[in-house]
Amino acid sequence: MASFDQPSNEDFLKSLGFPTLEVHQTFSHFDFTRPGRRVLLIGPMGSGKTEFAAKVWRDANIAKKKSNLVKANTSTGEVDRRNVFFIRSQIDGARFTDYPEDAMAYRSGYIQCGSNIARIRDSFDFEKVLEDNPTVGTYIIDEASFFDERLAYVVRNASLQKGIMFIFPTLILNFRRDIFNSTARLMLEIATDVIPLTAYCEHDDCLRDAFYTYRYYSVDGLECPALYFDPLIVVGGDSTKTGSENPNYASRCDEHHFLPGKEYTFFSLKPMAEDANKGNIKALRTEIDNLKYHMKRSQLYKNLAARYKGDPNEEVYMNSLRPDYIAEKALMYLFNEQNLVSEDMLVRIVNELDLNREYMERVLTDNRRPVSLDQGLLF
Structure with a gap:
């Protein structure tokens, strides 16, 4: 009996007389119709996590121009997932001093969020934001691993009870290549979707994919890798820094991720x-x-x-x-x-x-x- 295997994309294109091509998955607009998603955007520093989140914001602005028929698909009760709100940590204030107060900033630019942005200290502050914004259906929580573990359960409960979607551009691995902390571990447990992002290794001699965040100090013009016991959280800006107090960060591959000590x-x-x-x-x-x-x-x-x-x-x-x-x-x-x-x-x-x-x-x-x-x- 003849066997009918599933044809590949390559076979299909050849049957139409096209040359063999590698067909990649479509880079789609963000889906605001599915309620209760908890989406982790993970990757090293410089991999474009916040830039991806900015694209979600822009997609939401386009989706909001659609008719009320669309609203029925993007809403659960009074929340509409096209209404996006950006959350940033209070301790992160030193990173983006050159940007407007309402900016969702990333390495290649920023978008302004108007009143839909807040800086919070912890999960209790976030509960207040939820209470004050009953129609917001999507929250982008930047660097969620910087917050207390309780945030994971606040997020899970809100997504299940109200259909709110959460997007987390965050580090899961710290500069030691360990799980960042217990909050990061809980975020992995409650996530419904994970979108991994990579970057080029930022070593001058390398073009490999980088999966790790590398921390180093610049002292007397020399690259000085952070020791293993360097503090887990060091608050600073995204600009290049010199001296012993504030480190720099780069995306690095295995070979060029130096971690002495x-x-x-x-x-x-x-x-x-x-x-x-x-x-x-x-x-x-x-x-x-x-x-x-x-x-x-x-x-x-x-x-x-x-x-x-x-x-x-x-x-x-x-x-x-x-x-x-x-x-x-x-x-x-x-x-x-x-x-x-x-x-x-x-x-x-x-x-x-x-x-x-x-x-x-x-x-x-x-x-x-x-x-x-x-x-x-x-x-």
Whole structure:
């Protein structure tokens, strides 16, 4: 019996006398008819996540010009998914100082959202936005991973109960190539759609697809990769920055995503903190002192020197030791992310070693763990 296999696009075109072509999926306008979607736009920095969201905004403006017959297809109750509202984090205010207040800004431009934009601190602020805008049917929540975990459930409930659509241009992986945080993990769990985006690797010698966000500092004109224990959230603008306080970001492929210090973090730094928790603080205090004042004596320096000796990128990896505040970052990582250093121990070490209080307080506040480090005056 004859077998009738499904013909391919290539076979079909050949049967019509056309040359063989690779046919790609149509790049369509956004669909506002399906209620309750929770769409993740994921990719590294520079992959066009917010620009994609801006296209959704423009598509909505076109769709709003259609007749009431269309409105019936894009609405659930009083919400109309053609009504789009843009949400941005309050801590993100420093990124786009050169744009209008109502701008949805991205690398190649911006669109103005008028009154349909808000900056929020957390999920409670977002609930107020939902309450104040009962006819909005689509929310674009930029960098949703920066918010508290509760946001995932606020979003899910609103989408199921009211048919509201949510779009999240957000990082799922952080600069360490780990899941960004628990909020990002929950966003993956509740998502109905995921649209992955890539970019060119931004290394000068590469044209591969980049899936990762690379963080680095520019010190004395040199590329200095962020160490593994660099703070998870560092607020800053999109312009190129120099110095030790504010990093730069780039999209990078596997080969050019440099991440020194991971082995050191788990092999040396965390065990020293665990010992400090048991009352043996000397090793940790000595290491923090060396990181601040005697880098070549530190376990970090010894680890990197041995790990990357002879590596083609040895110089780049060792440049990671050039920025300031490495001691401060190591201590904040142990306190803020690992909970291996108590607040009392943190304050004590900061004051005994005269670490940079202003820098640490600012970074800890941005990472939702504010501490007053002047408490050391009480010791």
